[in-house]
Amino acid sequence: MIVLGLTGSVGMGKSTTAKMFAARGAAVFDADAAVHRLYRGSAVASVEAAFPGVVTGGAIDRARLGAIVAADRAALLRLEAIVHPLVRAEERRFAADAAAAGRRVLVLDVPLLFETGGAARVDAVLVVTAAPGIQRSRVLARPGMTEARFEALLARQMPDAEKRRRAHFLIDTSFGLDAAERAVADILRALAGSAAARGQGMR
Numbered sequence: 001m002i003v004l005g006l007t008g009s010v011g012m013g014k015s016t017t018a019k020m021f022a023a024r025g026a027a028v029f030d031a032d033a034a035v036h037r038l039y040r041g042s043a044v045a046s047v048e049a050a051f052p053g054v055v056t057g058g059a060i061d062r063a064r065l066g067a068i069v070a071a072d073r074a075a076l077l078r079l080e081a082i083v084h085p086l087v088r089a090e091e092r093r094f095a096a097d098a099a100a101a102g103r104r105v106l107v108l109d110v111p112l113l114f115e116t117g118g119a120a121r122v123d124a125v126l127v128v129t130a131a132p133g134i135q136r137s138r139v140l141a142r143p144g145m146t147e148a149r150f151e152a153l154l155a156r157q158m159p160d161a162e163k164r165r166r167a168h169f170l171i172d173t174s175f176g177l178d179a180a181e182r183a184v185a186d187i188l189r190a191l192a193g194s195a196a197a198r199g200q201g202m203r
């Protein structure tokens, strides 16, 4: 099984691109979705212990937790120390299931792939990018998003230029859905070629 890391900064088009891989038969692990599940289940007790009052109706109130960590770097680091190992465990389980099911390609959609050392556990990294103005207008169009929140998010993430420098593959989603679909097909072909060269016989 070939493991492709898919990453990129906020609003670059990661989820949209990940769906294109899934539609072509890849198994896709979505780290943001895993965090959402954990906040309704196995992370509730430990997050509540570290941040009393953030649970409502048995689940983490993301807006309340987000407001706490947005203003407090040390609090965000404490939250990440709780959440990231749980996400890694989910990822490992997902990868084991995908391998057991005979999947040929596993895509790890992990927004903080580089920041959390994830590049070391994938065969190749795809960085999803877009022109800065397009990224900004996409993110600011979201409900509840402000210039200040957007700037704070960017400051917490590795700069796009640095991510692009580290990428094996790049998809620029500024050029529309069809161009991205073609790029996804090209990447799957390249991965199949490299698997064949290594004697793994990926379909």
Ligand SMILES: CC(C)(COP(=O)(O)OP(=O)(O)OC[C@H]1O[C@@H](n2cnc3c(N)ncnc32)[C@H](O)[C@@H]1O)[C@@H](O)C(=O)NCCC(=O)NCCS
Binding pocket: 009, 010, 011, 031, 032, 035, 062, 063, 065, 066, 069, 076, 079, 080, 083, 084, 087, 111, 112, 153, 156, 157
């Ligand atoms: C702070 C929280 C509660 C805010 O939740 P909310 O629903 O408002 O936002 P959401 O999770 O959809 O994130 C919005 C954007 O911020 C990015 N982001 C989330 N956490 C982080 C982080 N620690 N560092 C940098 N970017 C982050 C996401 O990838 C996304 O692009 C939540 O993001 C969180 O718990 N983050 C810590 C866990 C984490 O590091 N998750 C990243 C994926 S493993």
Ligand SMILES: Nc1ncnc2c1ncn2[C@@H]1O[C@H](COP(=O)(O)OP(=O)(O)OP(=O)(O)O)[C@@H](O)[C@H]1O
Binding pocket: 008, 009, 010, 011, 012, 013, 014, 015, 016, 017, 032, 111, 138, 172, 173, 174, 175, 176, 177, 178, 180
């Ligand atoms: N190839 C593309 N062509 C045109 N629009 C796109 C393309 N890819 C993504 N978009 C649009 O950009 C916006 C952001 O996309 P998406 O939600 O996939 O980004 P993301 O990187 O997963 O965001 P986040 O970091 O917040 O999770 C959406 O409105 C989506 O429709």
